[in-house]
Amino acid sequence: MDLHRSRVGLVIGFVLLPFGFCMVLGGLGGSTIRLIGGLILGGLVMLAGVAGIVEAVRPFRFHIGFDGLTVRTAGLNRLLPWAEIEHLVLYQPPPVLSDKRMPSPLLLLVPAPRSTVDVPLTHRSPLDDRPCLLLLEVHDVREKTDEVADALARYGGSRFTDHRRLVRQRFDSARFPVEARGYDRAAVDAVVRKGQQALRSEEFLGRLGAKAEVELALAELPLVAHGYDRVRVDAFLRDLSAALGRFEEGEEEPG
Template sequence: MDLHRSRAGLVVGVVMLPIGFCMVLSGLTGSTLRLVGGLIFGGLVMLVGTAGIVEAVRPFRFHIGFDGLTVRTAGLNRLLPWAEIDHLVLDQQPPGLSDKRMPSPLLLLVPAARSTLDLPLTHRSPWDDRPCLVLLDVHDVREKTDQVAAALARYGGSRFTDHRQIVRQRFDSARFPVEARGYDRAAVDAVVQKGREALRSEDFLGRLGAKAEVELALAELPLVAHGYDRVRVDVFLRDLSAALGRFEEGEEESG
């Protein structure tokens, strides 16, 4: 399976270059302040547009096949045979409150001991915390994330882990014991189901909205006779909230 570079950067560049050029021309016909503003802001817009076009036309290849991965990206331009790959992990980071869209899924490569890969391993695998290389930012290609995952699973076999599925399965399999006085089961089931659905989605606002509802439920779930165990539900909902949206660094460490 061949992956193809996204055209988003090219489209942005083609749009922004003439806008920046017009801003510069507009500054030339006005006062000194307008001239300076036009040159600065117009130049910045043109710079961003040029960067988008350069990135879009930069040589790129990513082929997933029986022999391994043939790549021309991430500082590589060669075949990575499966024997050189110990593990591939597809990781989806949760959105932070400062993010304006869902972070892109990343394909991480943990090299095998016999690998001749000599690039710096700047990340850690969410699967086992081993050093790894970011091989692909999935938003940079036209194929959908699930299509990429299916191809990697087909050809990579046990070398590939879709960490998104691990996270989802963790929350799909939860069961709560019932105690004499606990949380209303219908209320818990409703908020858990909404959180699970949001976790499967790449809708940024939907995930943040579900996170807010989960945190509100933690403070307001009604108590009833023969309800769900409160300690188990509280732990589960805190973990679900953390998966839906990244906490501030200090809060993560304190949890």
């Protein structure tokens, strides 16, 4: 299976170039301040457009096959045989509240002990914290994330782990003991279902909306006779909230 670079950067680049040029022209007929502002802002916009186009057209190859991965990305330009790959992990970072969009899923490579991969291992595996290489940001290619995952599972076998599915499976098995006085079971089940559905989605607003509902439930779940164990539910919902999204850097999550 061949992956193809996304055309989004190219389109944005060709939109920014004339927009920046128009800003420069608009500043030419005005005051000195307007001229300087037009030159600076227009120039920056045009530079951003050029950068997007250059990024979109630079050489790229990513082939998934029986022999391994043939790549021209992440500082590599060669075949990576499966024997050189200890593990591949597809990891979906949770959204950060200070951002405006869902972060790209990341394909992380843990080299085998005798691998000749000689580029810096700048990331850590979410499975066991081993050093790994960021091989691909999946939003950079046209193929859907599930298509990439299916191809890696088909050819990589046990070397590949879809971390997204591990997270979903963890929260799909929500079972709480009942105590004499606990949380209303219907209310808990409803908020858990919304969180589970959001975890299966890559929609930014949907996940953050579900996170907000989970946080609200932690503070307002009603108590009833023969309800769910409060300690177990609180711990589960805190973990679910963390999986759905993160707070801005520098802020602590409520505990």
